[in-house]
Amino acid sequence: MITVGDVDNERNGFDPTAMLTDWDMGTVSTLPDGRTLRTFEVAAEDKEIEIAPGVMFPAWTFNGRVPGPALRAKEGERLRIVFRNNGSHPHSMHFHGIHAARMDGIPGAGLINPGEEFVYEFDAKPFGCHLYHCHALPLARHIHKGMYGLFVIDPDPARHPDQANVARSRLRGTPENAEWQELAMVMNAFDTTFDGENEFYACNTIAHCYAKKPIKILRDRPVRIYLVNVTEFDPINSFHLHANFFDYFDQGTTLTPTSKTVDLIVQCQAQRGILEFSFKDHEPGLYMFHAHQSEFTELGWMGMFDVVEVLS
Amino acid sequence: MNQHSQIQNTETVAETGPAERGRINLLFLLAPLAVLALAIAWLYSANPLASFNNGAPPVESLTVERTILDQGGLRLLVRAGGSEPMRIAQLQVDAAYWEFEQVPAGPIARGDTAWVSVPFPWVLGEAHRVTLVTNTGATFDHEIAVAVPTPVVTSANLFSQAVLGAFVGILPVAIGLMFYPALRSAGAATMNFLLAMTMGLLAFLLVDSFVESLELAAQSAAIFQGPVMATLAAMASFLLLMGVSRRKGRPAGLALATYIALGIGLHNLGEGLAIGGAFAAGSAGLGTFLVMGFTLHNITEGIGIAAPILKVRPPLWTFAGLALLAGGPAVVGMWIGSLAYAPQWSALALAVGAGAILQVVVEVALFLMHSDDRRGSSTLLSAPVLAGLAAGVGFMYLTAMLVKI
Numbered sequence: 001m002i003t004v005g006d007v008d009n010e011r012n013g014f015d016p017t018a019m020l021t022d023w024d025m026g027t028v029s030t031l032p033d034g035r036t037l038r039t040f041e042v043a044a045e046d047k048e049i050e051i052a053p054g055v056m057f058p059a060w061t062f063n064g065r066v067p068g069p070a071l072r073a074k075e076g077e078r079l080r081i082v083f084r085n086n087g088s089h090p091h092s093m094h095f096h097g098i099h100a101a102r103m104d105g106i107p108g109a110g111l112i113n114p115g116e117e118f119v120y121e122f123d124a125k126p127f128g129c130h131l132y133h134c135h136a137l138p139l140a141r142h143i144h145k146g147m148y149g150l151f152v153i154d155p156d157p158a159r160h161p162d163q164a165n166v167a168r169s170r171l172r173g174t175p176e177n178a179e180w181q182e183l184a185m186v187m188n189a190f191d192t193t194f195d196g197e198n199e200f201y202a203c204n205t206i207a208h209c210y211a212k213k214p215i216k217i218l219r220d221r222p223v224r225i226y227l228v229n230v231t232e233f234d235p236i237n238s239f240h241l242h243a244n245f246f247d248y249f250d251q252g253t254t255l256t257p258t259s260k261t262v263d264l265i266v267q268c269q270a271q272r273g274i275l276e277f278s279f280k281d282h283e284p285g286l287y288m289f290h291a292h293q294s295e296f297t298e299l300g301w302m303g304m305f306d307v308v309e310v311l312s
Numbered sequence: 313m314n315q316h317s318q319i320q321n322t323e324t325v326a327e328t329g330p331a332e333r334g335r336i337n338l339l340f341l342l343a344p345l346a347v348l349a350l351a352i353a354w355l356y357s358a359n360p361l362a363s364f365n366n367g368a369p370p371v372e373s374l375t376v377e378r379t380i381l382d383q384g385g386l387r388l389l390v391r392a393g394g395s396e397p398m399r400i401a402q403l404q405v406d407a408a409y410w411e412f413e414q415v416p417a418g419p420i421a422r423g424d425t426a427w428v429s430v431p432f433p434w435v436l437g438e439a440h441r442v443t444l445v446t447n448t449g450a451t452f453d454h455e456i457a458v459a460v461p462t463p464v465v466t467s468a469n470l471f472s473q474a475v476l477g478a479f480v481g482i483l484p485v486a487i488g489l490m491f492y493p494a495l496r497s498a499g500a501a502t503m504n505f506l507l508a509m510t511m512g513l514l515a516f517l518l519v520d521s522f523v524e525s526l527e528l529a530a531q532s533a534a535i536f537q538g539p540v541m542a543t544l545a546a547m548a549s550f551l552l553l554m555g556v557s558r559r560k561g562r563p564a565g566l567a568l569a570t571y572i573a574l575g576i577g578l579h580n581l582g583e584g585l586a587i588g589g590a591f592a593a594g595s596a597g598l599g600t601f602l603v604m605g606f607t608l609h610n611i612t613e614g615i616g617i618a619a620p621i622l623k624v625r626p627p628l629w630t631f632a633g634l635a636l637l638a639g640g641p642a643v644v645g646m647w648i649g650s651l652a653y654a655p656q657w658s659a660l661a662l663a664v665g666a667g668a669i670l671q672v673v674v675e676v677a678l679f680l681m682h683s684d685d686r687r688g689s690s691t692l693l694s695a696p697v698l699a700g701l702a703a704g705v706g707f708m709y710l711t712a713m714l715v716k717i
Contacts, residue, residue, distance in 0.1 A: 058437070089433055138408050141435065194439040196407055 003208050003300060005053030012049050014065040016209040020183045023152075023172065024069035031078060038073050038124070039080045044087040044134070044147070051190050052200050052207035052300060059146035060087055060134070066205045067186040067230070068132070068149030072172060075127040075156040081120040085112045091142065092118075094135035095151055096270065098125050106135045127155040127170075129252030129272045131228045143269075144191055144232035146205075150184050150272075152226055155255060163255040170224075170255075180224045181217060187229045187237045187267070187291065187301065198233055201291065201301035210303025214286055217305045219279050226252070228272035237301075238266040239275065240292040246277035264292055279307045370396040374444055374452040375533035377425065377654040380462040385431040388442065388454065389654075391533045392420035404443040405432045423535050434459040463592055463650045473588065473646045480587070480606035481580045481642025485573075486635045488614015495615075496622055501696045503622065504680060508697040510572065510616035511676050512704020518669045520712070521579050522546060524586065525662035532656035541656070542663035549578075549667030554674070562682070563675055566630065568620040571675060573638040575668035576613050580638065582662030584645020589653035591646075605714030612707055613638060620679065 009015040026040040042062050049066060051057045062068025073079055085091050090113050094105030099122035102109050112118045134147035155167040169176040188205055189198035200207045217223060229237040240263060247257035248265050252274040259265065265273065279287070290302035354360065373393035380387040386405070392398045397419035403412040412430045420426050434440055440456040463469050495506065522542070529538025557563045557571055617634050649658065680697065681689050691697060 089435070138406055138432070140408065141406060194406075195441070 001298065002211060002302075003052050006212065007050045007053050007206050007209070012065075013047075016204045016206045017213055017215070019065070019067075019070075019204050020185070020215065022070065023072045023184065025072055025172070026079075036074070036077045037080060038077050039082065040069070040071050041082045041084075042069065042093065043084040044091040046087050049146070049205070051192075051202070051205055055192065055200065057146075057190050057192055060089070060091070060142065061146050062093075062149055066146035067188065068147065070150040070152065070184040070226075071132070072150075072152045072154065073124040074154050074171065075124055075159060077124045079120075079122055079124050082117065083110075083112070083120060084117045085114050087114055089114065089142075090136045091134045091147065092136055093120060093132050095120065095122070095132045096130040097122065097151065097153070099123075104135075105132075107137065111136055124153045126253050127153045129226045129228065129249070129274050131230065131270060131272055133230065133270070140232055143230060144189070146188075148186065148188070148228075148230040150186060150226055150228055152184075152252070160255060166255045179221060181221050183215065183223065183225045185225055185227045187227070187231055187239070189231045189234065189296075189301075191233060196233055198231070199299070201231070201237075201296040201299045203301055203303055207300025208302060210289075214304035214306035216311055217279060217307045218311060219282065219284060219307050219309055222276065222278045222280075223305075225275040226272070227267070227275055229267035229269055231269060234293075234296075236266050236268050236293075237296065238264060238292045240264045240290055241275075241277065242288040244277055244279065244282065244287065246275045249274040249276075279305070282307060284308050369448045369450075370394055372398055372446055372448065372450045372452075373534055374398065374400075374446070376442070376452075376454040377533070377656075378652070379454070379456060381434055381456070381459055382461060382464075385429065386434060386440075386442065386456075387427055387429045389425055389427055390420070390444065391425045391535070392422060393533050393535045394422060397421045399447040400426075400428065400444050401447045402445040403428065403430060404445065405430060406440055407443075436460065465651055469650075470647060473650060474643045476603065477584055477643030477646040478639070479603055480610065481584065482635055482639030484607045484610035485576070485614040485617065485639040488611045488616070489618050489631050489635055491615050492618045492622070492631070495618060498622060500683075503619075503683070504691065504694065505696040505700040505703075506615065506619040506622075507676055507680050507683075508700025509612070509704035509707075510619045510700075511673055511680075512701040512706075513612045513616055513708050514572070514575070514669050514673045514676070514704075515701075516705050516708035516712075517576070517579050518666055518673060520708075521582060521662045521666040521669065525582070525659045525666060528586065528655045528659035528662065532654070532659060536656045538656065538659055542659050545660055545663035546667035546670070549664040550670045551667075553668055553671040557671065557675065562678060564620065564679055565624045566621055566626050568672075568675055568679055569617050569634060570637070571668075572620070572672045573617050573634045575665065575672045576617070576638040577641040578661065578665035578668045580610075580665075581641035581645040582658055582665045584642040584647075585649035585653070585658040585661055586645075588646040588649020588651075589655075589658060592650040592653055601714070605711065609708065609711040609715060610639075612704065616704075620676070 024040060026038045029037050031037045045061055045064055047059050047061045047064055048056050049059045059066050081093060083093050090111055092105035092111040103120050103122050104110065105120065110118050110120055130151040130153065132149055132151045134142040136142045154171040157164040157167040157171060160167045165176065168174045169180060171177055185203050187203055189201045191197060192199045203210065227239055231237045245261045245263045248259040248262055250258040250273045252272070267273070284307050287305045287307055288302065289305065290297040371394060375391045375393065376388050377391055378389040399419045400414060403410055410430050410432055412428055415427045436459060438459055440459055442454040442456065444452045498506065525542040526539055529542045532538045553571065557567070563571055614635070617638060645661070677692065681691055
């Protein structure tokens with residue numbers, strides 16, 4: 001069935017619906033050599049959050065939200081992430097990307113104690129749908145307490161002349177990209193008893209949030225989902241779309257799909273990818289999506305797309 | 313014939329002097345020991361039981377007796393109970409291997425203990441599971457249900473624990489004793505009711521102590537044979553106190569009151585150990601409500617102690633002494649329990665308390681029977697006594713609902 005009641009988004013300080021489209025673009029400046037420097041500010045903090053109606057969880061967060069901010073940059077930019085640890089335990093940011101060992105966010109390389117600050121610096125590459133997470137020990141606890149987020153690098157059309165149009169549609173800020181309805185989704189779960197088994201599953205933290213408040217989708221515009229799985233304790237998670245099929249770009253590092261016309265993909269922890277589909281030829285209505293581990297579905301990881309002709 | 317043999321026998325006895333008889337006795341004493349020594353030597357040298365060796369690994373057993381959480385991480389006191397010395401090869405916390413240090417290092421002999429320390433950054437208020445992996449690959453789990461820093465010996469801690477102990481131990485007994493002046497004018501029926509109520513509350517404590525003792529005994533290392541230890545300790549303390557109390561005849565008056573106070577005191581020592589241990593382990597958040605429950609629960613203990621001395625007029629200081637004897641051990645128990653907790657010691661204290669309580673139940677029953685010369689044992693079945701028993705047990709059971717979690 002379904003969880004009972006509603007979560008107080010205001011108290012949590014984040015709203016799962018707003019989170020779908022809330023990209024952290026950082027602040028942009030130009031380096032002396034003409035390259036773009038993009039700076040993000042991220043702070044770790046302890047925060048009690050409501051993960052399901054009436055159920056509180058003592059989370060460790062990036063910027064007070066779980067998942068952490070969905071960082072987004074353009075291929076080839078210089079990135080600077082100013083990380084401050086305001087939490088009670090040592091933390092780090094470990095990016096899935098290409099960077100120096102010094103910037104890896106593991107013990108001895110960017111893992112900082114409470115009250116300290118560290119600046120991670122590297123180039124935005126390769127383009128794709130990536131993630132970052134805390135890499136402090138014990139790893140499983142630091143991850144499942146909420147320290148993870150999306151890290152998306154959009155392809156630079158100039159570097160992909162053969163598929164410049166496809167690249168432009170992925171590059172946030174272009175008119176081609178504005179045509180797409182892009183959604184940030186993180187599949188996660190919570191072990192509220194700390195026994196190594198999850199009690200709640202969700203997409204973007206709040207159990208059943210998109211089942212109770214379906215995601216509005218305009219029928220005639222395509223949909224692109226940036227999806228990552230950070231579920232701890234279970235070996236895999238999955239995404240199944242009802243009544244439709246999608247193209248899948250595993251890790252998002254290609255401009256042509258790695259799987260075409262599928263309605264189910266599986267991801268192990270930290271696996272991620274881009275889903276592209278359209279409801280253009282469908283009649284309006286509620287279209288379900290969920291993990292196809294039925295157990296996860298009924299423990300919170302289930303939602304609805306509300307396909308409409310016009311946004312009301 | 314008969315006569316002859318008798319004479320011969322006498323002669324033999326006369327020949328063996330006391331010294332020689334001693335030597336013969338010694339020989340008879342040594343013979344079985346020698347056989348035992350030979351059997352052990354043969355068992356080790358010839359290994360006649362080799363055919364029973366089916367290749368199964370040695371039996372292993374590890375019990376965590378104490379858990380200390382501090383800035384440096386976790387420290388566990390483990391006791392080995394294997395058929396052979398055991399080696400802790402690896403250690404997991406929450407299904408991840410961690411570096412650890414064992415003092416003293418090396419194999420742990422059967423019955424021995426060692427401290428294992430892990431620099432694990434435990435999380436306040438959350439659960440952790442420690443898994444000890446031995447060299448044979450066997451694992452032993454230890455659950456830290458709620459991680460809280462272990463209390464350390466500071467004067468502030470000792471003081472607050474003493475205050476808590478006084479609230480649940482000394483204060484209620486003192487309040488109960490304060491009913492003394494009001495109860496002095498009691499008639500025979502009220503007297504019998506009060507004594508029977510004392511029996512009832514003591515019967516509750518007897519069952520409660522012994523059951524709790526068995527529960528704790530079950531958590532202790534197998535080598536202590538917890539349930540057997542608890543039962544024997546209870547019987548021993550019962551017999552010992554019966555023997556001591558009967559040196560000057562059946563105890564009555566102040567002597568009986570003192571034995572009741574002692575029994576309750578031993579019970580409170582065990583309770584204090586258990587509460588202190590639970591507090592240290594983070595499994596009991598001691599709220600005001602819980603403490604008030606304990607205080608209320610223990611008030612009848614004071615009335616019980618006062619009952620046998622209603623017809624004597626002891627000096628005032630004896631009341632203070634009785635209150636301290638009955639309630640003071642709660643403070644001591646709290647100190648020891650929170651600072652040096654091990655389940656077998658709490659089990660032992662509660663079992664000794666159960667034996668002591670059984671002794672006073674018997675003595676109060678006899679006192680009741682003899683207080684009414686004309687009726688004897690039928691007094692025990694009279695209406696005031698049965699009502700008193702029910703009131704005592706009932707009050708204790710109902711107030712225990714406030715404190716059982």
